[in-house]
Each structure stands twice: as C-alpha cells, then as structure tokens.
Amino acid sequence: MHPLQYELTLPADYDMGVVRARVARVAPLLEDWDGLGLKAYLIRERGVHGSPVNQYAPFYLWNTVEGMNRFLWGGPFQGLVDDFGRPAVRQWTGLAHAEGTGVRAAFAVRRSRPVPEGVALTAVMEEAVAETERLAAEDGAVLAAAAVDPHRWELVHFSLWEHLREHEAPKADGDVFQVLHLSAPGRGRLPRGRQW
Incomplete structure (x- = not known):
C-alpha cells in the first residue's frame, strides 16, 4: 500500500463550486485505473467543521x-498541474489498512503527528496498527489506514466515515474533509492489516 496526498490551498473567497x-x-x-486502490476526492471549506482554509486535498x-x-x-x-500549478506531493510508507462496516464515505479525517524521539520504533508502529484497527471498528467507519514518513518521522492516520452531523465531533482526531467522490477500482486488493 502506497499512500499519497497533495493539497491545493485556495483563496478564502474561492468558489469551491469550481472544485x-x-x-x-x-x-x-480513475474509475478503472490499474494499480489504484482508492482515491478520495477531498475538500475543506473555510468555516466548515473548523477548517481555517479552502482546500482541495485528494488522498x-x-x-x-x-x-x-x-x-x-x-x-x-x-x-491538475496545468490548471493549478505543480503541488508538493506527499508519499508515505504504508503501515496498516483496515476496512470498517460503513458503506458510503462522506467525510475523511487525517491526523499527522511526529514519531517521538527516544522510543522503540517497533512499539510506535505497532501502536499505529492498533489505532488503525480501533478506528475501523468504530460505528460509521468506512476504512482506516496508517502510514509513516521516515524522512520527516511523521505518522499519518487517515480514515473515511459515513456521516458527520453539523457541530458533531468526528470519532477520530485531525483535519476533517468532505468526500466529494470515491474512486476505488482496487480497494478490494489493498492489503489489510499490518504491512510488514
């Protein structure tokens, strides 16, 4: 599993209808793109679910x-490059993936945190796997994944959710995105569980 994301932060008055x-x-x-597990077309809108920015950020x-x-x-x-310029593309090493029981993804949550200094890496990565399984088991979870950037020593947890009511806190901590569409031609072939 190879997680990837880029973010286009747009002006505060940008018409998100364009996105x-x-x-x-x-x-x-991408509905039948060979090699793609899934692409979540994500946006954040300034003032919605606590977002400080307008952003297009596919995962x-x-x-x-x-x-x-x-x-x-x-x-x-x-x-995308022709229309918006070339964004920085983040790639991580996949740690874990777990499917939930939710059916239709409406929201996503991404949480990034540094890998602490002075700890056993195995313990940190096992904890990330356990958190992935915990998130996927929550009511309304569609899936959860964890990854690490060993250059920046950053852990990323990504989860998809069926619903999030207005003023309701998500069941995962992090940045909340709206899912506009989910293309998942190879979702069933994504490896599950721990990735090492």
Missing part, C-alpha cells in the same frame, strides 16, 4: 508503484 465541478468532470478518469491508497507513477508522470495529474 466540485472539476471533480465531477475528472472522477471518471490516494495505491496498490502498485507502477499505477501511481503512470498517474503522476503521464496521466490525469498533468491536468
């Missing part, structure tokens, strides 16, 4: 590096 229309137009391009779980590279180096990513 919604773009997603509706481009989402079919991917890739099954293969080849599929990811085809997307980045010769696929639909170029259209």
Whole structure:
C-alpha cells in the first residue's frame, strides 16, 4: 500500500463550486485505473467543521508503484498541474489498512503527528496498527489506514466515515474533509492489516 496526498490551498473567497465541478468532470478518469486502490476526492471549506482554509486535498491508497507513477508522470495529474500549478506531493510508507462496516464515505479525517524521539520504533508502529484497527471498528467507519514518513518521522492516520452531523465531533482526531467522490477500482486488493 502506497499512500499519497497533495493539497491545493485556495483563496478564502474561492468558489469551491469550481472544485466540485472539476471533480465531477475528472472522477471518471480513475474509475478503472490499474494499480489504484482508492482515491478520495477531498475538500475543506473555510468555516466548515473548523477548517481555517479552502482546500482541495485528494488522498490516494495505491496498490502498485507502477499505477501511481503512470498517474503522476503521464496521466490525469498533468491536468491538475496545468490548471493549478505543480503541488508538493506527499508519499508515505504504508503501515496498516483496515476496512470498517460503513458503506458510503462522506467525510475523511487525517491526523499527522511526529514519531517521538527516544522510543522503540517497533512499539510506535505497532501502536499505529492498533489505532488503525480501533478506528475501523468504530460505528460509521468506512476504512482506516496508517502510514509513516521516515524522512520527516511523521505518522499519518487517515480514515473515511459515513456521516458527520453539523457541530458533531468526528470519532477520530485531525483535519476533517468532505468526500466529494470515491474512486476505488482496487480497494478490494489493498492489503489489510499490518504491512510488514
């Protein structure tokens, strides 16, 4: 599993309807993309669920590096670069993936935190796996994943949820995103559980 995300932070007065229309137009391009586990088309809107910014921030779980590279180096990513400029693309090493019982993803939560100094790395990574399983077992969870960036020593927990009522706190800590669309051609082939 190869997690990837990029973020486009947009002006405070940006019409997020433009992003919604773009997603509706481009989402079919990845519905059968070989090597893609899933792509969650995510946005944050300033003032909604505590977001300080307008942002388009798709999150991917890739099954293969080849599929990811085809997307980045010769696929639909170029259209995004042409329209918005080239964003920094974050990639992590996958640690764990667990499926929940939820059906339709409406919200996502991403939490990043540093890997503490002076601790056994095995213990930290096992804790991340356990947190992934805990999140996936929550009512309304669609899936959960954990990954690590060993360059910055940062852990990332990502989860998809069926619903989040207005003024309701999510069952996971972190930045809350709206899911505009979920393309998941290889979701069933994503490896589950611990990734080592």
